[in-house]
Amino acid sequence: MTIRVVLADDEAMIRAGVGAILATDPAIEVVAEAADGREAIDLVRAHRPDLVLLDIRMPRLDGLRAAAELRATLPEVAVVLLTTFDEDEYIARALELSVSGFLLKASDPRELILGVRAVAGGAAYLSPRIAQKVIAHLGGGDLGRAAAARKQLESLTERERAVLALVGRGLSNQEIGDELFLSEGTVKFHVSAALRQLGLKNRVQAAILAHEAGLT
Structure with a gap:
């Protein structure tokens, strides 16, 4: 089964890099790319992928607001946030939304594929650094x-x-x-x-x- 992905990031170089990493897995296909959150929502509605990878900081509509809209209107599409930042406020907001994953761009490229595969298989996935913060804050x-x-x-x-x-x-x-x-x-x-x-x-x-x- 092919895992169909929409990728959204306002930096073309990041989109190219993430797309290249995902392309190393024959089971993953990037079906469309967006440069902002509003475009990402339009592409998800058009392509109905298995999941969407959203950068948090994007113009027009940021990743968190795009995630909220997608979860409300297209709950069957899994949402994974992909970001450079691991600030507590982002993590807290992501947990409030029904997102399926939170990945850091600085992570090992293999983690990106692992996270996409995990979410596509019905699991939730947090980058280990994010998971440690969540457990420390909420588990403690x-x-x-x-x-x-x-x-x-x-x-x-x-x-x-x-x-x-x-x-x-x-x-x-x-x-x-x-x-x-x-x-x-x-x-x-x-x-x-x-x-x-x-x-x-x-x-x-x-x-x-x-x-x-x-x-x-």
Whole structure:
């Protein structure tokens, strides 16, 4: 299966570099490129890709606002933010949105492909540097938070907790299915049920909760 991607960045050289990296994987195809957030939204609507890679700082419409609009109007298209910056305010805003990934341009090129593949497979993906900040801020090893997280998970079935633990490890739906001997469709059902029961927006929030509760 080919993973179809729309790439948005206001710098042509960055678009060329990211596109070249993605082109090294025969399973990934960049179907369109945009120079700003508004153009990215138009291209996503036209091409209906599997995911869109959005730079955060872009003219006309920045990546965060473009992500918010896409999540509201085209929720079936996964959104991954790709940026030079890892400021806390960007991370916090990204977590509020239902984005599927947050990648840093300074990361190893292999991480870009890994992140795209993970998100296309139904998983959430954060660059390790971003993940460390999120865990330090939201996990923090706080006993009260850990107890509250474990209490929250009491509403889940045993199977849903098992699935959530693997979401916390960053596994895709297919990988979770292989681990638990379930079909991918059944995994999707359990993930959706767990998110709904816990009042979570996305897999990133679910992974954080799993970490806080000690499931990972």
